[in-house]
Amino acid sequence: MSRTARALSALAVTGVALSALMPATAVAAARVSLSVSVADPDYATAVTVRGTGFQSIAKAHGGVYVLIGWVADGAWQPSRGGAAGATYRYIQDSEARDNRGYQRFVAFPGSDTASSANGGTVGADGSWSAEMIIPGARFRAVDRAGNTSEVDCTKVTCGIITIGAHGVVNPTNETFTPIRFAAPGAPPAATPPPAPAPGQAPPPQQGTPAAQPARAATLTAAAGVVEAGGTVAVTGTGFAADEQVTVTLGASKLFLAPAKSDAAGAVNHTATIPADVAAGAHTIEFTGASSGAVGSVPLTVTAAVAEKASEAPAPPSEGFDWRWAAGIGAGAVLIVGAILLLRKRKKVHS
Structure with a gap:
């Protein structure tokens, strides 16, 4: 085997050793x-x-x-x-x-x-x-x-x-x-009155009750910015006592782990933001299962650290990186072993 071939083989083995040190893709x-x-x-x-x-x-x-x-x-x-x-x-x-x-x-x-x-x-x-x-x-x-x-x-x-x-x-x-x-028990939609006959004045409008707005709850997030894959603490009031509370994120209503109110109708919940959520402005919304109370708070999601690292090369580290040292050391051991094996074969054939 030529010197060039031996060098390329050693480099390939070293590359495999180094790749084993790299983190797996999520x-x-x-x-x-x-x-x-x-x-x-x-x-x-x-x-x-x-x-x-x-x-x-x-x-x-x-x-x-x-x-x-x-x-x-x-x-x-x-x-x-x-x-x-x-x-x-x-x-x-x-x-x-x-x-x-x-x-x-x-x-x-x-x-x-x-x-x-x-x-x-x-x-x-x-x-x-x-x-x-x-x-x-x-x-x-x-x-x-x-x-x-x-x-x-x-x-x-x-x-x-x-x-x-x-x-x-x-x-x-x-x-x-x-x-x-x-x-439960919601009344059916009201049937509109028939249209008046030609030339006839329309009947007087009977007052219809306005739709009742959803019961409002108040939410506060411990932080307005959270990294994708991270968590944010949210507290709130205005829910029914001891009810489960649905938690959703963004306009698509992505369901997160549900929360639960205490005896006073308050929630103290830590929401986990999925790692694949797109970076940008979002709204986290809490909805009471039995009361229908709804509260929301704005939240900005930033890209996960792994995504940022893949978009731009990391700056050189000032400290000593033991992963690279281990990889280089493994490659050096393989190269020395190859040289010793080659010398041994020469002695056998001489």
Whole structure:
């Protein structure tokens, strides 16, 4: 082997050693969106549920369960010790392909369980879509011990739950997306009076009550600027006592983890901003599940540090970077080893 070839080989090995020290590229978080913004509390509502950013594992066992239900505050996920009936409750349905639409199974592509999927397949890009039925705002849930509990989604925040299917725990595919329900017993829209006959004066207008404005809540953010992927503390007042509060971000109403008010109707919540949120001006909005109270506060999101680093080269560091030293040292050891091996071969052949 020539000196040039040996040098190029050593440099290639050194490059591999250096690349192993570089951080991995982040992936987009799993997210769920709904085709309806408000569901009927008393009657069935058809909804298209779409997922993006989910982990798709070709030929793997299982996939994603898509459920309608409620989750407890904090660590409700199965990957964090959560259990059905305790930290999350959902509307029971059969796993048959022709079930009532309260529960869907989305299979991994080529999975051995794909034949039982009634919600399609997770695409290679992590996207999927399923048709579901929200039967109303109240349901009964059964825990693992067979105990039954009542859930009223007009008093707590319910939504779409996604978890790993067929006993496979998958934290990447665990999400909760709130569903908003219309106020129960809302009167139907008034029918307009008939048009007057030609030449006849219109009847006198009967006064109609003006639409009542939404109950206002007051919010205050601890900081007006937050980095994508970071957190911001928000406090507020004006909600009902001990109610769950839906938290959304931006004009697209991106759902964040829900908050909960105390006995005085106040909230003290730390909101986590997703790392893939676009930089710019946003509004964070809190909505009471039972009171309907709404409050918002402006928030400026800045680009994450990782994105800034990828846009422009980092300035030279004044300190000593042990990662580069380790990579160079590994390359030097490989080069010395190659030289010693070459000398040994020469002695054998001489």
